[in-house]
Amino acid sequence: MNRAWLTLALVLCGTIIGMMGVDLVLPAVPLLPEALGGDPSQAQLVLAAYVGGTCIGLLGYGALGDRVATSRLIVGSLLATAAVSLACAMAPNIEALIGLRALQGMVAAGPAVFAPGIVKAMFDETRAVRAIGLLGSIEALGPALAPVAGAGLLALGGWSLNFEVMAAGAFAAAVLVMLTGGLPQVGRRGQGSFMVLLRDPTFLRYALSQASVLGGLLVFVFGMPTVFVRVHGGTLADFITMQMSGVVTFIIAANTAAHWGDRLGAERVIAFGTGLSALGAAGQFAYALSGGTSALVITALFIPVNTGLGLRGPAGFFRAILASRGDDARASALVILCILTAAALGTSIVSPWIERGTVPLTAAALAFHLAALVCLVALPPLRQPVSPSCAP
Structure with a gap:
């Protein structure tokens, strides 16, 4: 049971990293035109592109869930999120950042797709409801606390540091998931629609x-x-x-x-x-x-x-x-x-x-x-x- 809660904590970390894509970056948006060119409306697209990419990623991971091992998909999602986040930090202009943000949203959606199924596989119904309540409670703090953290990072190292921290968090979470020795399989092989x-x-x-x-x-x-x-x-x-x-x-x-x-x-x-x-x-x-x-x-x-x-x-x-x-x-x-x-x-x-x-x-x-x-x-x-x- 202790291992189950540890696994849940790692999956939650991956889910929070995906949520950080909006809330952690939010304070940097007003400064992006000055740093990368463009205008305020294009800066808003940095947020919209991530949300749009997330919607595509949700469907993609949902379709892959019954064909590929859950552990591979989550680790792959986190490693891809780390790589694309680093690319965002090095974006040369606002147009490139918008495109990278759409890709970042797509690859970061994995943990959120699989977290409820992992909970179902590890716990009976009472514990599962309790676990999902805990997940939701921690996730609810994200919109309140992440912008504050984002503002601090912005003051400390500029807009690119927000993406670098997201990359580091995603990479660390991927390594920890790999060290646990695997996750429960979510989905049924090739039978869903x-x-x-x-x-x-x-x-x-x-x-x-x-x-x-x-x-x-x-x-x-x-x-x-x-x-x-x-x-x-x-x-x-x-x-x-x-x-x-x-x-x-x-x-x-x-x-x-x-x-x-x-x-x-x-x-x-x-x-x-x-x-x-x-x-x-x-x-x-x-x-x-x-x-x-x-x-x-x-x-x-x-x-x-x-x-x-x-x-x-x-x-x-x-x-x-x-x-x-x-x-x-x-x-x-x-x-x-x-x-x-x-x-x-x-x-x-x-x-x-x-x-x-x-x-x-x-x-x-x-x-x-x-x-x-x-x-x-x-x-x-x-x-x-x-x-x-x-x-x-």
Whole structure:
């Protein structure tokens, strides 16, 4: 069991390195035109290219998961991430960096695809939900802490140091994974298909509801810095307070999800968490319609949204993997892709009205949360008994 948790820690490190591709680099983006040429709009493409590359990488690794050994794919992903990150640090101009960032996103997506399947292979359902809750808790700290670390690296060594640190982290993680002697195989050899999963209503129940709840939360989070500063006349401290309050409540809820799942059953916890998030989103929308602008009230209404996600998130993600009936890598890739798509779609729809305050943001977020409830009502749950996996 100790070895299983050590393996999980290494996979988590690989996943965090992939997430660092946005958050760690974010503080350097405003300085890139001065350092590499181009203009601010091209600098923003440095972020967009990474996200776009990640979406392609998710599908690629998902397809390879049942054909190539999981250990080889994760080690290869980390080594490729190290190499491309070094190339990014040496990019001669902004155009080259944009192209390299798309490639970096593609190769760095591997650990995120395989982490849930590895958890499923190593733990029984209760421990798996607990492990996924722990994974989500640590990953939730990334958007809050990585930009701070990125700003420190920027001040210490310039924009290229951010990429060099990412390269060093990826290489070290690859070496450690190799030293463990291998990882559990994720996926079933040559029998999977993305289309089979997309036609499976039980898989869609968990994948789409997960993406809708998290997508609605992310749409709200992505828009609130602008609303707080430009519309409400506040400061970024208001946003940071709201975000940290949400992260803390999410972590607490995610790490109690397994306990509540044992007592009430996974489906009840998923339904309750989804409903609680929707209730919080409805409160946000009602407060926005009333013309309210208090940062304290907005933060208070944000807490139940994060609590609901924390409760339903670990069990919801794990049940999506179970519903794939062995096609773990493709299932994980599709869930993550659905989350990214929901966040990108919602943000693009809301952005033209961002300076009209919280009404458009909260309306879009509420629509996503209601869609999650519809998924739970309209699509069938996983009914077959779940056999515990043998942990090493």
